[in-house]
Structure formats: C-alpha cells, structure tokens
Amino acid sequence: MKVLRVPEATVSRLSIYSRFLERLEKNGVTTVSSNEIAKGVGVSPAQVRKDLAYFGEFGTRGVGYSVKDLIHYILKILGLTHTWPVVLVGAGNLGTALCAYRGFRDRGFNIVAVFDNDLLKIGKRIQELEVLPVERLPEVVAEHGVRIGIITVPQSSTQEAADLLVKSGVDALLTFGPAVVHVPEHVVVRNVDLSIKLEILTFNLAFREEFHPSHFFEPKG
C-alpha cells in the first residue's frame, strides 16, 4: 500500500459505496465482492478495488469484504464516525429546504443554527431553529465547535458570508450558485451549481443532436 493523492472522485464514490453497503447490511448481507458493489452502484469492479486500495487492505482474497467492517472503514475514512455540527447562512427557500433535508441528518450532519441578515427573516422559525442575525455567528460557531458552513445566500453576498464564516472559525464551506469565493489556504470549499447541471442536460439535448462543424457556426461571419 502506497500513500498518495486520493482522487476526489474516489472520495465521492466511497460515499456512494457506504450508502449501498448500509442498504445491504439492513438486508442481512454480511459479505460482498467488488463485483457486487460495482453492479449496485454502476461502476467497474476494478474501480471499487482501486478506490479502497488507496486506504488499506480491507478485503480477503478469494472471499470478498465484510459488509459491516467495510462500512466502518469507509465511514472512518470519510470522517463520519461522529456527528458534525453545521451552520447555515441564508434563510431563503434553498436554506429552508436544506434545514429539512433528511439526508444530512442520516449521515450525521446536524444543522445547529441558521443565520440571515434580513430583518424580515430573523426570528422566523425553520424546523426547530430560530433564524439568528449573522452577528451571532462567531458565538454560535465557538459554542458548538462548528467547522462546516453552508452558504445559501444570493450570489452577490456569497463572498461576504464566506469571510464571516471563516473569521468565526469555520474551515469548510459548501456554497451554492455561480459565485467564486476566495478563502485562506487552510479552508476547504466545494460548490453546488444547479444551473450547470441543467445546462449539461441542454447541451446534450441541443448540441450533440444538431452540431455539424462546417454548417452550424459561422463565427467569423
């Protein structure tokens, strides 16, 4: 086993594997092969083995993997052996929906507070949480030891929200929408851009069906 840079795609697949394995476990399955995992989640068996090999030797040659043990190892790799307190900035539609999202709680993410700077939203209740003014961010982050922040504010306020979170001590951010945020080296940022996803669909619908290199574009008039 070598230690080297782990592809981010591998990390994503580990998350998928672990949820598939949890389903197997619920169904009483105790042992699984890379082939079965591959079929279940739609990747190649070699990919499954390679992904796991970045982190150790979890299987038994000739047999396969223990479902229970493999779940444990993957959750440990992903840092999911304990729950994570999370703060959410931006109490709009998306923020409200994420507060209610079961998938987060199922995986150990616990939204401990929601913030906004809009006086119309502050004080409103979302699930069991009262929307707090952003001024209280540092206090809440410190109190709960929050390291993860989700930003669901309008694009023009995203950098501001990120700065505030980082200054409060948060060092991992999930942003929504097209804004590019700048943060210190030690802060991890990932982004979800729903428009991109839809535009990948339209590209496939529109472009791949119609494109003929010599006729479609006439860029130079």
Add this chain to the structure above:
Amino acid sequence: MKVLRVPEATVSRLSIYSRFLERLEKNGVTTVSSNEIAKGVGVSPAQVRKDLAYFGEFGTRGVGYSVKDLIHYILKILGLTHTWPVVLVGAGNLGTALCAYRGFRDRGFNIVAVFDNDLLKIGKRIQELEVLPVERLPEVVAEHGVRIGIITVPQSSTQEAADLLVKSGVDALLTFGPAVVHVPEHVVVRNVDLSIKLEILTFNLAFREEFHPSHFFEPKG
C-alpha cells in the same frame, strides 16, 4: 478545428464563463481576453482557450474576444437560445425550493408544472403552480413539449419517477440524492448528491489531518 468528444468539465466551465461574461456585458465591457476570463472564474487561460476551441474560433489574435458575440456563441452551444419548459416531480421541501429558485428562470428554465403522488400535497400551491397528480404527467409533457424533468422525490421512488417521466416523453433528467437510476440509451441523466459534497468536506477535515498509513488503520486486526 477538430470534432471530438467534449469533456463534460468543459461544458460546465462554459456555463460559468457565460455567466461571468454576462456580468462583464452589464458593466459595459466589450472585449475580453482569455486571461481576464481565467482570472474572473479561477481557471487557467489555456483552459479557457482550449474549452472554446472545441467549438470554433471565436476570438481575434492579438485582440481577444467580443463579449457580446462570445456570450451568444456559448449560449448557442449550451442550447440556451430559447427557454426550456421543465417539469418537477416531488413537491417536498427541495422541490418547493427549486420552484422558487431564481437561477433557473434567469437561465431560461421555466418550471411549467409540479407533480406528486401524495394526496396531501396535490392541490397545494407552490409559487403560481398547483401541485398535480403524477397521472397527469403525460398530458402536461405533451402539451408543453417538455424534455427536461427534475426529480426531488425520496430515494425509494426515484426510479419510479424516472420511468414515468421517460414514458411520458422526457429525455433528460436531473435527480437528487443517492439513487442509481436506469434509463434507456437516449435519455440523459445527471445527479446532484448533497451528502457527497458535505462528505468531501469532512474527508478533507478528518482524513487529511489525521491519516498516518501505518498507525491509523489496522484492517486485519
């Protein structure tokens, strides 16, 4: 210029470039270099030029690109020269939030109907739309010529919703959550999995800080 497989990453970046360019245009900028685009969206200048080169020669050597023209070309590549009617299946929290999402409308996506199979949700109003029973999907899809469906139902119903949409004539799907869906060859599917995104963050927080190959795991006891 060659015609070859376009990397999906290129398509995603085109979406980002176009939104950056639209901001420039609003600010009265008429010409832009690959360098400026690169700085603005956080990629390399060579990447910008290569991405555009998949589709034609849109710039002028020694000068740069016309902002207005480049926007036009990219929107055409992405299939965004006309609006797209979209249907949404699943009127839960996430579905409701997406109905209100400005980003979709800004890019020409028009949610024309929302469906659910839950009697408690059918008839409810979301924005200007009344939640319809899924039985009416084929009719609405045909009426509006809908090709894009967004699925925001629980994981266990995702395949069922996909089947229904495909049977109704939709050939591009955006799904949410961990479900793997199987569709005919001609249907495009992309997925957004928010838990994966958070788990990439925790991986970076937990694993990269702590991992020591010889001490951390002892998979074989």
Add this chain to the structure above:
DNA sequence: GACTGTGAAGCCATTCACAGCT
C-alpha cells in the same frame, strides 16, 4: 506587443490483467 489557437507534453484517473491468498 498582445493575444488566440493548437500540437505536444505532462499529469491524473480508469481499466487491464495477473500474481497472490484463501
């Protein structure tokens, strides 16, 4: 001088194919 367009090089991720266990 400035900037695009692009073949070549470099780098990274996936797949192959087989040695090594059980």
Add this chain to the structure above:
DNA sequence: AGCTGTGAATGGCTTCACAGTC
C-alpha cells in the same frame, strides 16, 4: 475456483510553449 490487490497500460483532461495573426 474465487476474489482481492496492484503494477502496467490505456485513455482523457490540463498545461505548456510557440506559431500565427492583428
């Protein structure tokens, strides 16, 4: 015989570096 773990091969995306153009 069955299945994992892995070096080697492949394939694909990104960066380099420079020729071409204004």
